[in-house]
Amino acid sequence: MNYLNYAAAVFLLIPIAAIAINNICPKPYMKKNFHTLTGTVAVFQIAAAAYALCAMNANGLTAYDFSILSNLKITGSALFRLTPVSLIFLLCIGMVAFVSVAVASKTVESMRISYVNLLMTMLIGMNGMVLVKDLFTLYVFLDVVGISSFVLISLFRSTKALEGSVKYLVISEFATIFILTALAFIFMQTGSLAYQDIGGVLEGADGSQKNLIYLSIALLIAGFSIKAGAVPFHSWLPDAHQSADTAVSILLSGIVIKIAGVYGLFMVVSLFPGVRAVQIALAAIGVASILTGALLALRQTHFKRIVAYSSVSQIGYILLGLSCGTTVGLIGAVAHVFSHAAFKTTLFSNAAALHEQVGTLDIDKMGGLQSRMPVTSLSSVVAFLSTAGIPPFAGFWSKLLIIIALWTSGSAVLGGVALIASIFTCAYLLRLQKKVFFGETPEHLKNVTEVKGGIKFVEIALTVITSATGILFPLVLIYLQSRGLI
């Protein structure tokens, strides 16, 4: 029981400690093995999350409140809360951070110290968002994540990166405006922004108050959709991801849009359950982003832009999962977050590998790399199949759960459309495969060799994770059934 307290503390204290070490120790030493430092932080996070999950499951806890730097005795002083859902998010954060660091060890040569600092602040921000118990601190950590990602995108001074991060900055400001006004309206109603207080506010409210709350929910959804990169608000995502360094875009696409955006919407759905308008809004945004993301991805020629648009499309599926409001839907959405984290980071690490070995990411200039770079191409095929929801891999099961949830919650047509839309996912990823890996090797790529070191290890690890989750998913279903969730 008591280890849980230490495990919980890891999520916030370890990154702070890492920042401290990073700035105290002599620069050349830190420059040389920056990746070992951040790597250990990520590993710690994964281990802590895993341990906490087992511990909570062992003694049947559904929530564990804890606080840092102040003892628990005073009631209400516990600032943070651990729930199984947030633990899964933390696990994803750890995994993506580890992958990003492994890729960064090859791609990031300059500005390593500031890279580590910014990474750690972003980590704290994300962990905080997931652990926090009230909306305002959620917003605070949201902004910590936002700022660190602006700077990270433009860290390496390329003009394109600057343009991408400015767009992201401006549109995120809109998100902040929307969320803050929404918080203000809700605060007027309830006087406190803690989750348990907001819970019952909607029933009590009458006429004008009800409209006010509807307005704030709309603003919240808009704000978090911007952060999640869902369709009407998605336009910043491809530019930001394309121009950032690959290690950064792994972080951005792999986890930031999910924590900042999807977790926020997850909170909205859990705080205001049963509101028909929320479900319709999320469903509309979801379907729109699935279709537009896929259609736009079909015509891009830059590898990372295709993968970015694919994120927009997959976010749509997660939103669909959230929109049906049943527990199966939530489980499907969370499962899709996990599998999306896995296959998205694989695709981006392929991008990093290609950038290292081939020098360009323009898919028209590449071709037939399967024979020259077998590991990268195998991992890209597995990622493609998992994204498209082809059975033996993790993507299929999470998408299946989402469709089952949609079907059982009455929106059958939506489920049908979402299912058939995954043919577009197949289309643009098949095009990618044909242009890059699956074909004849042109002359100028004859002497390309396989990528070495961190990236290769990460690709293999992620492929194993995707296929293992795919094959062993029935066990997860049985576990969930035993916990009575399905």
Place this chain on the structure above:
Amino acid sequence: MAFMVGLPLLSGFLLWYYRKNEKIKLYVSLASTVLNLLFALGLYTGDPFRTAIHAAPFGFEYSFRVTNLTGMFLVLSAALFIAVSYYTVENTKTAQYGGLYLLYLYISFALVNGVLLSGNLATILFFWEGLMAVLFAILLIGNSENPKTSAKALSVTAFSALTLMLGVLLTVHIAHTAEISEIERIPVSGLGLFAFLCVMLGALGQMGCFPFHSWIPKAADDAPTAVLAAFPGAVNGILGAYLAAVSVSEVFDLQSGSGMSVLVIVIGVITFALGAAMALAQKELKKLLAYTAVSLSGMVAAGFGTGTEAGVSGAVYALLNNTICLCGLFILCGILEKKAGTTELSRLQGILRKSPYAAICFAVLSLSALGFPLLGGFFAEQLILGAVLDVSVVLLIFALIGVFLMALNLIRAGRILLFGEGGVQFSNSHAALIPVYVLSGLALLLSVNPLPLKGIQTALNAAASFAGFPASTASMIATAAVLLIAVCDHIFGTKKAGSALDCCDHIRNAPVIRNLYGWAEKGYLDPYQWLVSLVGAYGSLCTRVEHGVSWVYDKGVPGLVKGTGNALSRFVNGRLSRYLYLVVVGLILLLILFFAK
């Protein structure tokens, strides 16, 4: 039962195995065919019975039966097999694939026995369609260089066999059983009419009637005479006639004079007349005999078409007579070809002048086929013509035209071979001529004694006994007159054209008939050409549709999807102002959604 089918198969493999050794081949072939004949006679005289073998897949049942009719056909086919196999063994001594050829021949004999013995329609089909493959293989042996004949033969026989299959399936559907003995006579109306039409087309097609006849003359161009002697000569005629007889007498209840019976008679008469007309114009003995075979099968078909007992038994009788004569003529032609090296009529002029026996045989066989009075053919022809007269006079006139043309044709052939002056002479090598003597003897036997006619009537359990004296004197007089006209025309023709060879040119070049012949040469009248061109046109139409379909798959749908993608991306054009505009629009939409309710 299995012995009848098994014996030819076994001996076929034996012959193929000992193909190098002549002696064994001769003995094996003779022994097996004679044994076959004895067994057939035993079955014919024995009482009818049924057995079944339960080794068939789900929907099938191999059942065999012997009735009077099958017994008679078995005896006929056994006799012909002896002649054909004896001739073939003699003929294929030197041939490269002799052994393989004999194997195929004996397999076809086995299949014929199989068809004749089978008790239900499905088993008939089983053996019937096996013949297609054997015919295809036999025609391919000799000339693998130009396989056109075998392709044509397979396609045409396949079409007729598949029409037969449709007819059989329909009959089984109507009668709810495939056993011939259990089917009570199906009225030829509605579905039964369609079933009858298909079965008759299949049966007559096998015999060489109009829609499916065109492979026989083509085979005459390329295939060796031994094939012609075996297939159009014996096998096909027997099978087609047997099935027609069974279907008219047992399976279907054909009202004579009904629409369907008139149609069959018309088919028969057209084939009879057209076949004989084409035979007139041939410059080559093999092709002449091939067309004669086609036209004689027309006469038999007309007989079946009448549907009356007289007509049907006349048809069976005509079949017996025709197959014997044709088989003999083909074998004789083969022997002459071996001697003279060619079958060109111009080179065979007067070949039989010096060999009286062969000449007599040729005379007997051709006159009997012609229907010359007092010979077998005459009785059969009168029965058929009498029955046709009962149906309608117009058809009788057409039939008489056919008789007239057939008479001209055979007299011309006889005149050329027997009385023409020419170089090559045929010396009497009796050994080779034995099958011809046997067959002419049989032809004579048929004409004199009434036993076969009585046998046919009992087989078809026909009530009226009209053996011997032909029923309608009118048709008899008419035929005699027609034969007389034919002789005068022949004399007139030879005097006009100067030589026997082109004595019929005055008919050939008559104004209307000339371009008819022209068309026939170019193949316009050949149903196979119609089928191929029709299917070709249909194929190119489908190919055009296919190009359209693959355009949709390769260009259409991808183009559409890319188009929408381009439109969307033009809308989201990367400028920050457009992004902000989108964000605001998004928010407004959300608000509308929330407050619309």
Place this chain on the structure above:
Amino acid sequence: MYGWILVIGILTPLLGALLLPVIGKYNVKLRNRTAFALVAVSFVCAAAALFGVFGDKLFSIRFALPLGLSFGFRADALAVFMALTASFVSMIIVLYSYGYIHHYENQNEYYMMVVVFVGAMMGIVYSTNLIALYVFWEISSLCCWRLIGFYRQEITIRRANKTFLVTVLGALIMLVGFFGIYGQTGTFELMAMNGVHIPDWTVALILFGILSKSATFPLHSWLPDAGVAPSPVTSLLHAAVLVKIGVFAYARLFILTFDVSKSFQTIVPTIAAVSALYCAGVAFKENDIKRVLAYSTISQLSFILLGLSCGEKIGIVGGLLYILAHSTAKAGLFLCAGIVEHSLHTKDMRKMGGLAKQMPLTALAFAFCMFSIMGIPPFLGFFTKHMVIEGIIENGNVLLGALFILCAVMTVLYLVRLYIKVFFGPLNFPTETFTAEAFAKVKEGSKIMVVSVMILGIASLALGIFSYLPSQLASMIWG
């Protein structure tokens, strides 16, 4: 009961295939043998399951899962029939590919994908849950994609992508149909839904998936294009096994499990008739030997679909036997075409002629398989064609019976045209690649290829003569 035998039958090829590339690095011969062994294992398991069927203690196993997803494997008569057909033909094709593939690169991927495909086929055949059926269905589409793209040229990859997209779209639409059933019955388990009536729109959607996999008329365009793949692939996928998945699904769902409205007994045969006649027409004018055989496959599949959908027991048993007859015969034809293409390096019929002299055995095997497809006794094709058409006529639809007879005639026409043009007629060879002497030296193709082709030819004949054995098994399916 002995369900674990089935699990072995499915998992050994699926998981064993992953070892093949590893073995392939060190010893090519060993890899070839292990590939054959893996396929043989599934054949043996199917044979073992045969005893279960005849002793009527069916092998079955079930894994419970929530949300109606509990899947399992069950070897009833239909499953064993299909499993035996598929694995028998696959074994021969693996044998054939020793000779065909040995001088191309990325062979490891080829063997892996073939064996995974056989595993997926076994999975489809035994699975008792709609989602498990869909899972193995998609794995087979995945293998089909990689195998068609084997030569890695631009055209082959585009065709492979086209095949993948069409079949996956069909599968997705079928999955929507499955969800329609799920919405009504609340479970995906076939055993729990015996005899349940399902609404017409779900049947239509599932039919869309089936027709896309069995390449029937509107969705057939991917099959002829897949001719760019190596011959063993086209024969394995597009003749013998892959296209049979759709027809098997039809039999499994609409005959054995669900009760479907009677109108489909006329709709499906009409679609089949249109597809059969259309593709027979196109096959008649086609000049590429593989495309002719591909179009012929499409029109023969419509015969099978006719048999299964005509609602008469004779027709259904005929349809199932037709699957067996067509698999062996068409696989043989494609493999012969492979031998011809392998030695002449061209697929264009107009550049060939008189090959029978130099390739007598291939010509003979081709003739045997061709006769079986034409429906000439004593080959199995005759009995099956007879039963199928008897089924539709017994059902009262005489016009369709006549149409299918017409189609059978066209089948004879285009097959004879192909056979005559390639093996007989004046000696003709592709002049741009061969001189006269070079062509004279062209021999039969390697021994293993000819042996496997002869096996298929003789199998068609033997199955025809002893056809009561498979037909007993087939007739037990109807119960």
